Amino acid sequence: MRGLTCKETGLVTTNTATLPVLSPLMGFDEASAIVVDFLKEHIPLGYWAVTRYDGYRQLYLEVRDDVYGVGPGDSHAWDDSFCVHMLAGDGPQIAPDAMAVPAYRAAPVGKAIDIGAYVGIPIVHGSGEVFGTLCGLDPAAQPDELEENAALLALLSNLLTMILDVDLARSEEARKRERAEIAADTDVLTGLLNRRGWERAMSLEEDRFRRFGHPGSVIVIDLDRLKVINDTLGHQAGDDYIRRAGQTLTGCLSREDYIARLGGDEFAIMATDATPEESAAIVDRIYAEFAAAGVAGSIGCAPYTIVAGFPGAFDAADKAMYEEKRRRRASEG
Structure with a gap:
């Protein structure tokens, strides 16, 4: 013009x-x-x-x-x-x-x-x-x-x-198509995304978050007691424990969030359009629902930033999860 x-x-x-x-x-x-x-x-x-x-x-x-x-x-x-x-x-x-x-x-x-x-x-x-x-x-x-x-x-x-x-x-329409495509990358035991699906979701959302500055967080969960359950009650009981954890996590999230089982006893969540305060509330809800379902785990959470991206947020959440696990073990010991 x-x-x-x-x-x-x-x-x-x-x-x-x-x-x-x-x-x-x-x-x-x-x-x-x-x-x-x-x-x-x-x-x-x-x-x-x-x-x-x-x-x-x-x-x-x-x-x-x-x-x-x-x-x-x-x-x-x-x-x-x-x-x-x-x-x-x-x-x-x-x-x-x-x-x-x-x-x-x-x-x-x-x-x-x-x-x-x-x-x-x-x-x-x-x-x-x-x-x-x-x-x-x-x-x-x-x-x-x-x-x-x-x-x-x-x-x-x-x-x-x-x-x-x-x-x-336009971005929301693309997101719907992407979700349909990565839905095939699922964990057989839980029906959640597997590690490949999780990595694809992080990659696809990275550009969207950088472009619009959406708030969001990554939450990493590591289950407790899985080895003890497998050793004492058998692997079927361990599988049931993992499935129950996955169902409980799904019930704590919105449909727009991503949830994956990365393998073994580790899960990850991408909380989209969630401020740090809202993400902290999700973590509190997970702990409460885990307790009600007879599931135990350690949780770490970190906000998405344009500087670090989703890989940086995942690393920070993973570190926070291990720090929480050490803290809980120290308090229980």
């Missing part, structure tokens, strides 16, 4: 800016990269980003930053941000002098880093739910003419919202 006239403010360095070419056919991550590149060139604040509110953090999905040293996958608490105040109506979407706005001056993020100018434009689902923001920051206050970019910023945010909704719908 062409013909958007931008005034020469000292912020926009060209008299006529050609809007970036954005299409619903492209992914949200590609569109986000195009938009922040465009803004970094035409409204050259030190930091531009597309961010995601995932229920507890403000997560940076696409970043162009040469002042604060942050990158994709970094985050801070949502309640500490300027954006939470902007969305509440306590501060403007464009603040050339952010410290002149009481809500921004009091925000914890403004005490942690120097923020002289702030831009925060909501990115909203078609349902009206806030996905995140198109966010710009600079350590120095800017001329009041920064506000003259309001129409441009709103247009770019609306375009990102349109592409987001289309890409989310």
Whole structure:
């Protein structure tokens, strides 16, 4: 698209800016990269980003930053941000002098880093739910003419919202197809995914989580007493114990979560769209349901992060599980 006239403010360095070419056919991550590149060139604040509110953090999905040293996958608490105040109506979407706005001056993020100018434009689902923001920051206050970019910023945010909704719908359809495909990779004893199915699920979900910044966790479970049951009651009793554990775990999860038996007495869960608090509640529910079913095990949980990905989350959850097993053995001994 062409013909958007931008005034020469000292912020926009060209008299006529050609809007970036954005299409619903492209992914949200590609569109986000195009938009922040465009803004970094035409409204050259030190930091531009597309961010995601995932229920507890403000997560940076696409970043162009040469002042604060942050990158994709970094985050801070949502309640500490300027954006939470902007969305509440306590501060403007464009603040050339952010410290002149009481809500921004009091925000914890403004005490942690120097923020002289702030831009925060909501990115909203078609349902009206806030996905995140198109966010710009600079350590120095800017001329009041920064506000003259309001129409441009709103247009770019609306375009990102349109592409987001289309890409989310497309991604969900792909997820349904993928689930059907990996359903064949099942463990004979429990009917859950086997290790191959688990690894395929992690690989397929990795791109989706990186693109949208979805919250999620990996939970690793290692059953107790299986060897004792096999040695004293026989392997049929051991198989029944494993099946009962699998059925109990399935009952603790939503249909969108992935659950696998990785082999022997080890299970793994990918809790999709779950914050750390929600994942901790899942762990508590598993312990309670295990106790009711006569199953015992040690559980470790770790959140997904863009930096470490699902392999890193699995390793962290596995480590946490073994630490929990050692702690329980020490307390019982």
